[in-house]
Amino acid sequence: MIAKLSGLLDSTGLDWAIIDVAGVGYLVSASARTLRRLGSPGAAVSVLTEMWVSEDKMALYGFADAEERDWFRLLTTVQGVGAKVALNLLSVLSPDELTTSIAAQDKTSLCRADGVGPKLAARILNELKDKVAAFALPAAASAPPVKGGAAPAGPVSAVGDAVSALVNLGYRRIDAFTAVNKAVQQLGAEADMSALIRAGLKELSQ
Structure with a gap:
């Protein structure tokens, strides 16, 4: 080897x-x-x-770097994603951009890569969304665990609700997710949905 x-x-x-x-x-x-x-x-x-x-x-x-290698390994676990398609994805999206795109369920970004159509992009998003959640929400992931060692569901739920609210206001999902993720980092893991929406809107208006 x-x-x-x-x-x-x-x-x-x-x-x-x-x-x-x-x-x-x-x-x-x-x-x-x-x-x-x-x-x-x-x-x-x-x-x-x-x-x-x-x-x-x-x-x-x-x-x-090891980050790109690890993403190559992760991408090729998805049915229909061979080595060439994985490298095509890594050619147009950095590891950080892949994390954000998958966590935000942004199919359009993945379809920029040669060999990735809407169906394959949807499969990638579906199969990898849970695996990248911890990397996409660093502030939420750093929140103290509840009794029994399980990760707290509240912050992640608030992020999802805030993103959905901004999408309903007409913002693109990828932009909404990025803005809310920055809000989580600024306000902390315990911020509620309303606070995240306000901070997200402020971020989007800049």
């Missing part, structure tokens, strides 16, 4: 790079985001890798 490569960047293409490690060139498929960070041929580079082996093919996928 090859988990990391360090060497000299030999060359790059639209979705690949060749990394020279002690005279051996490794072909690594990568997102546009990772390729931009590698720099120019001849540069010393280091990438985390994921190796896939099948009956007729062995492939290496490279990532500039």
Whole structure:
């Protein structure tokens, strides 16, 4: 299992790079985001890798950081999302943008990636929404647990209700979610829906 490569960047293409490690060139498929960070041929580079082996093919996928690699692993758990589609998503959306888009159930953002249509985008949103909730709502997640260790439901519910209210006022869901998430960070995990709506509207008006 090859988990990391360090060497000299030999060359790059639209979705690949060749990394020279002690005279051996490794072909690594990568997102546009990772390729931009590698720099120019001849540069010393280091990438985390994921190796896939099948009956007729062995492939290496490279990532500039662990966050992108972890998202690649998560995306490819969704039925219909192979390595190429996952890299396409990571080419148009950063890990933070993916987290926000999925938590906000923003299908349009996902459809920007080649190979992702409305049906696949809906499946990604449905299958990953619970897995990214803790990352999307850092303030709510930091609230003290209730007896028995379960996460408090109140703050998350208030966020959802506030987002829905702003959407009903005509704002895009992705914008509403971003504004309310910032409000949670400013006001704290115990803020109620009304306070979040007011703060969200203030954020959206700027």
